[in-house]
Amino acid sequence: MLSILLLLAAYVSWDMGFVLNVRVTSWVERADELVFHFVPWQPVLAVGAGLAAYWALQALGRHRLAFWLMALAVAVPHVLPAWSHNRIGWHELLEFQEGLVDERSVYGDMTLFVVCLVGLVALHRLIGIKRLERLMRLQGVGPLERRSIITYENLMLIGLIVAGLLVAGLMVMVAAVLERYDGVLGGSSLAIAIVGGGAALLFALTLLLWFGGRRDADEEGSSGIA
Amino acid sequence: MRYQPSQLSWIAIALVLLVAGLILGNLVLLAGAVFVLVSALLSTAIPPPSGIAVTRSLAKVACWVGDTLTVERRLTARHGTGAIFVHDDLPPEARVVSGSNLRVVWKWPGSKAADISYRVQFSKRGQYALQETEWESRAPFGVDQGVSASSGPPFQVSVVPRIRSITRLNAVRGVARHGRYLGDLSRTGAATDEFRELRPYQPGDPFKRINWKASARGIRADNLPLVNDVEPETKKGVWIFLDMADYMDVGVPLSNPLENTVEASGTLAQYYLAQGSTLGAYAYNSYDGRGELLTPEAGKRQFNRLIQMLAGLKPGPPEEDLLLAVERCKSFLLRLEPAVYVITRLDVHYDRPGEAPGSFDRFKTAITRLASLGTLSGWNNPVRVVHVDPQGSPEAAQGLGLTRWETRLVAKDLRDAGASVIEWEPSREEFTSVLVRHVEAYR
Numbered sequence: 243m244l245s246i247l248l249l250l251a252a253y254v255s256w257d258m259g260f261v262l263n264v265r266v267t268s269w270v271e272r273a274d275e276l277v278f279h280f281v282p283w284q285p286v287l288a289v290g291a292g293l294a295a296y297w298a299l300q301a302l303g304r305h306r307l308a309f310w311l312m313a314l315a316v317a318v319p320h321v322l323p324a325w326s327h328n329r330i331g332w333h334e335l336l337e338f339q340e341g342l343v344d345e346r347s348v349y350g351d352m353t354l355f356v357v358c359l360v361g362l363v364a365l366h367r368l369i370g371i372k373r374l375e376r377l378m379r380l381q382g383v384g385p386l387e388r389r390s391i392i393t394y395e396n397l398m399l400i401g402l403i404v405a406g407l408l409v410a411g412l413m414v415m416v417a418a419v420l421e422r423y424d425g426v427l428g429g430s431s432l433a434i435a436i437v438g439g440g441a442a443l444l445f446a447l448t449l450l451l452w453f454g455g456r457r458d459a460d461e462e463g464s465s466g467i468a
Numbered sequence: 469m470r471y472q473p474s475q476l477s478w479i480a481i482a483l484v485l486l487v488a489g490l491i492l493g494n495l496v497l498l499a500g501a502v503f504v505l506v507s508a509l510l511s512t513a514i515p516p517p518s519g520i521a522v523t524r525s526l527a528k529v530a531c532w533v534g535d536t537l538t539v540e541r542r543l544t545a546r547h548g549t550g551a552i553f554v555h556d557d558l559p560p561e562a563r564v565v566s567g568s569n570l571r572v573v574w575k576w577p578g579s580k581a582a583d584i585s586y587r588v589q590f591s592k593r594g595q596y597a598l599q600e601t602e603w604e605s606r607a608p609f610g611v612d613q614g615v616s617a618s619s620g621p622p623f624q625v626s627v628v629p630r631i632r633s634i635t636r637l638n639a640v641r642g643v644a645r646h647g648r649y650l651g652d653l654s655r656t657g658a659a660t661d662e663f664r665e666l667r668p669y670q671p672g673d674p675f676k677r678i679n680w681k682a683s684a685r686g687i688r689a690d691n692l693p694l695v696n697d698v699e700p701e702t703k704k705g706v707w708i709f710l711d712m713a714d715y716m717d718v719g720v721p722l723s724n725p726l727e728n729t730v731e732a733s734g735t736l737a738q739y740y741l742a743q744g745s746t747l748g749a750y751a752y753n754s755y756d757g758r759g760e761l762l763t764p765e766a767g768k769r770q771f772n773r774l775i776q777m778l779a780g781l782k783p784g785p786p787e788e789d790l791l792l793a794v795e796r797c798k799s800f801l802l803r804l805e806p807a808v809y810v811i812t813r814l815d816v817h818y819d820r821p822g823e824a825p826g827s828f829d830r831f832k833t834a835i836t837r838l839a840s841l842g843t844l845s846g847w848n849n850p851v852r853v854v855h856v857d858p859q860g861s862p863e864a865a866q867g868l869g870l871t872r873w874e875t876r877l878v879a880k881d882l883r884d885a886g887a888s889v890i891e892w893e894p895s896r897e898e899f900t901s902v903l904v905r906h907v908e909a910y911r
Binding site: 306310323324325327328329330348351352355356359360363366367370371373374378381382383384387388390391394395398399402403405406407409410413414431433434437438440441442444445447448449451452455456 | 512
């Protein structure tokens with residue numbers, strides 16, 4: 243899973259390199275010509291380095307740090323393509339930088355970015371499931387029972403991802419219905435208002451549930467129920 | 469719900485994406501924020517299993533060593549979704565033979581009930597506490613830290629030593645005819661207050677023993693009233709010395725010399741008490757170094773007292789030898805003039821070169837004293853030393869017959885001192901068989 247995410251990040255960087263006309267260093271060029279003429283070795287190298295760093299941190303026992311560092315590493319390459327779709331020109335107003343590019347497809351970049359987030363959420367949950375499986379094995383839970391619990395957890399994870407994608411897709415679709423189709427692709431103000439408003443509502447609901455759950459836990463704790 | 473810190477991290481990421489998307493007017497960031505928020509919202513909204521109750525029951529709270537007990541557990545959960553861990557903390561002597569004391573049950577929305585029984589076997593005697601059943605519920609996706617509690621009543625399980633049936637021993641008619649065993653056992657004498665059974669009135673029965681209520685309830689064909697029959701007081705006694713030293717506690721838990729000693733003493737007690745004898749016992753080298761004394765008495769209650777004593781015996785360092793034990797029980801022995809059984813391992817009393825001498829001498833002195841007690845009393849009660857063979861113990865396996873050779877030497881010396889030595893190999897035969905053979909040898 244992490245390899246796929248790193249590969250995706252490498253692809254986005256490579257793709258963005260063309261748009262920005264970033265020139266690769268000469269030693270990389272030479273190595274590319276000499277050794278891996280037909281192999282896209284840059285992504286392979288990036289993925290390998292990322293995996294090595296991840297396993298090194300895991301081996302050091304910094305599991306949480308390893309995950310969030312990797313999350314940063316796979317998300318950062320998506321920043322530039324995402325940045326290119328800003329509809330509010332703060333850079334022009336503040337006069338510190340020109341806009342990047344606006345020839346890229348917002349649909350394509352949105353898909354890549356959401357896929358990256360899907361992968362990160364899935365990776366995080368899969369690590370948790372793996373940890374649960376190890377805990378059950380150490381405690382002596384039978385293999386059949388263990389397998390069934392892991393299967394249910396995986397099903398829940400699939401359901402979660404499908405639901406997330408459906409809601410995100412639905413919001414974009416609603417915006418597309420209300421706006422012109424090319425307006426969605428261009429990221430018009432109405433589309434931003436619809437998706438942004440929906441996201442804000444979701445955020446409010448999440449916070450509500452979060453604090454509600456915490457309050458219940460505190461009440462249970464104070465009433466002596468473990 | 470007590471959430472994991474990572475759950476807050478995801479909400480924070482969603483907030484950053486949302487704010488950045490709104491400020492920059494960026495649809496890509498907003499779409500990402502929507503996805504992360506939906507996943508965070510769903511995982512926050514699904515509560516862990518709650519309304520959990522675990523009921524537990526045991527078919528019986530007392531069993532023999534090696535018996536299996538079924539622990540019935542029923543789990544019910546009313547709300548929530550996720551995994552429920554149910555765990556019974558068992559003492560190390562308990563072995564789960566089927567099922568599992570740790571179960572994980574998955575719960576979907578709606579009520580859930582599950583039978584999660586298991587069977588357990590206790591390999592050693594004793595009183596064991598089964599604490600309350602612990603459970604822990606976890607929400608899916610690992611977003612919370614889990615809720616745990618315990619329920620179900622705690623149980624005290626009493627595991628008593630297994631006593632073999634003495635039917636075969638009772639069937640040996642030669643015993644009674646030659647008076648070797650039954651001669652020691654008198655069913656005559658003054659009556660005790662211990663109730664034995666109801667029986668029809670016989671001429672000579674005192675009127676005060678007539679049970680009027682029982683007679684009124686059941687009218688017999690012969691119209692005779694029922695009388696309370698009581699246990700007769702006995703005149704002869706039996707004394708058992710049990711060696712509880714830690715050298716007895718070798719081999720597998722279910723069948724090692726210690727457990728075999730307990731079994732043998734139980735079998736002897738069952739036999740003699742059933743015949744009406746008075747029985748006393750002393751376990752020396754017990755774990756607290758004081759020894760356990762069972763004061764001599766007769767009747768079925770004495771058997772229960774012995775079983776209780778045997779259930780609580782634990783091995784200890786060999787600091788108190790047989791000679792000290794005899795000294796401590798001397799007053800009882802002189803008064804009771806019993807047939808004496810000493811149950812131990814003879815090979816450990818052999819004085820090996822390089823070890824401190826004197827162990828066997830003290831043991832032999834004790835046997836001689838016990839034998840002289842019998843001679844003085846005129847009852848001619850021999851001292852019977854039961855050697856429990858440590859089959860399967862590592863030292864026996866390594867010794868290549870050395871243990872057996874040492875046993876023979878010690879047994880020979882003891883026989884010379886006037887004791888009767890009974891060698892028992894528990895892995896080959898039951899103690900009852902050894903007793904039957906021993907009785908038949910005297911025909």
